[in-house]
Amino acid sequence: MKVGVVTFPGSLDEVDAQRAVTIGGHEAVELWHGDHDLKGVDAVVLPGGFSYGDYLRCGAISRFSPVMAEVIEAAGKGMPVLGICNGFQILCESHLLPGALIRNDHRKFVCRDQRLRIENTRTPWTSAYDEGAEITIVLKNGEGGFVADDDTLDRLEGEGRVVARYLDVNPNGSLRDIAGISNERGNVVGLMPHPEHAVEDLTGAGTDGLGFFTSLLESTFA
Amino acid sequence: MARVVVDVMPKPEILDPQGKAVLGALPRLGFSGVTDVRQGKRFELEFAGEITDAVLAEVEQMAETLLSNPVIENFTVRVEQSA
Numbered sequence: 194m195k196v197g198v199v200t201f202p203g204s205l206d207e208v209d210a211q212r213a214v215t216i217g218g219h220e221a222v223e224l225w226h227g228d229h230d231l232k233g234v235d236a237v238v239l240p241g242g243f244s245y246g247d248y249l250r251c252g253a254i255s256r257f258s259p260v261m262a263e264v265i266e267a268a269g270k271g272m273p274v275l276g277i278c279n280g281f282q283i284l285c286e287s288h289l290l291p292g293a294l295i296r297n298d299h300r301k302f303v304c305r306d307q308r309l310r311i312e313n314t315r316t317p318w319t320s321a322y323d324e325g326a327e328i329t330i331v332l333k334n335g336e337g338g339f340v341a342d343d344d345t346l347d348r349l350e351g352e353g354r355v356v357a358r359y360l361d362v363n364p365n366g367s368l369r370d371i372a373g374i375s376n377e378r379g380n381v382v383g384l385m386p387h388p389e390h391a392v393e394d395l396t397g398a399g400t401d402g403l404g405f406f407t408s409l410l411e412s413t414f415a
Numbered sequence: 416m417a418r419v420v421v422d423v424m425p426k427p428e429i430l431d432p433q434g435k436a437v438l439g440a441l442p443r444l445g446f447s448g449v450t451d452v453r454q455g456k457r458f459e460l461e462f463a464g465e466i467t468d469a470v471l472a473e474v475e476q477m478a479e480t481l482l483s484n485p486v487i488e489n490f491t492v493r494v495e496q497s498a
Contacts, residue, residue: 250484257481286484293486295425296432340429340487366430 194409197224197234199264201255205242206277206389213389214238217406226258236273236317236409237264239280241333241387251294251336252282261287273317273409274381278334281373281383290376290383291349292341297334298366306398307332307386308360309372313353316379320411321404328401330391332364332372337385339367339374349374356382417466418495419474423483424455458482459495466494 196214198221200207211221222234226244231237245254255261261283268274268289276284284290297303308329311322322328341349346369349355357373365385373384388402425431431453438452460477462470474492483490 249481253481253484285486291486293484295429295487298430298432300432300436338430342428366432 194219194235195222195233196220196406196409197222197231197237199224199226199237199239199260201226201242201244201258201279203242203244203246204240204279206240206387207242209387210238210240210277210389213392213402213406216392217403218410219406224260226255226260228260229263231260231263231267236275237267238389239264239274239276239283240389241278241280244279244283247336250282250286251279252284252286255279255283256286265289268376268381271378271380275318275405276381276383277387277389278337278385281385282336284381284383289381290374291345292339292374294336294385295338295340296336297338297364302333302335303337303364304331304333305364306330307364307372309357309386310360311357311404313356313375313379315353316356316375316382316408318382318405318408319356321408326404327360328391328404329398330386330388330402331398332386334365334385337365337367339365339371339385341368346371352377354379357384357386417462417464419460419462419466419471419492420495421458421460421474421478421482421490421492422455423458423478423488423490424453426487426489429487455488456482 196219198210214221311326314324359370375382388405391397391402434452434454478490
């Protein structure tokens with residue numbers, strides 16, 4: 194599959210994301226925030242970083258970039274979209290995902306190998322995992338506290354849309370230990386930790402993150 | 416020239432870690448009596464012409480779309496009289 198990775202001004206992890214896409218068995222396509230088309234990609238990754246310097250609110254400016262208009266439209270038609278960290282913030286600002294991400298409750302930037310439980314394997318990004326799989330990937334954020342009102346949280350839980358949950362410690366004050374969620378249809382997934390940094394033995398916490406990028410194949414042929 | 420001010424505040428039920436940091440710093444600096452601090456943002460929008468109801472309606476839209484995130488923040492819009 195052709196998987197687009199968007200670079201915004203201030204993105205950090207687009208190269209790692211492209212690399213992860215390739216290792217996952219796909220063709221990585223570079224997309225630019227100013228692009229008005231998605232170059233025929235089958236899926237899109239919004240990478241981590243500090244797009245637009247996190248000015249105003251994380252993801253608030255990126256959400257109105259030309260490429261996001263295309264991403265929002267494609268997501269509405271069912272295209273798989275994965276937002277990692279800043280990408281998750283952009284998806285929330287775009288209202289493709291409910292809730293918001295606020296400054297960590299302890300106010301410090303956190304960078305650690307984080308254990309997670311994959312709770313929803315019905316998304317195109319997580320189908321390679323066994324339900325309940327416990328994985329360790331890198332988490333690094335300053336504003337990663339997931340918040341939403343109780344009704345929204347209950348709905349997310351009730352509909353099985355909590356994709357991943359923090360284990361051992363809650364690193365940023367996210368409500369109900371939520372690390373990642375999906376939209377109603379399941380094609381749009383936002384995740385605060387970074388699977389793209391855990392796809393090779395050489396670096397990072399191992400290869401537990403690779404499933405996010407191999408899942409696309411499985412869901413296509415499922 | 417006329418100015419419209421938009422104040423954006425985190426909703427009461429949303430944790431405000433920055434406000435808490437300020438609250439914690441005040442007694443260390445010898446200031447007492449403050450029981451809570453919430454930190455928000457203030458936007459000053461300058462307009463060339465008169466502030467009409469239509470302009471204010473548009474500012475409301477700006478505040479709702481870009482200046483605030485309605486999921487976590489409330490905002491107020493007011494015209495600031497020039498001195």
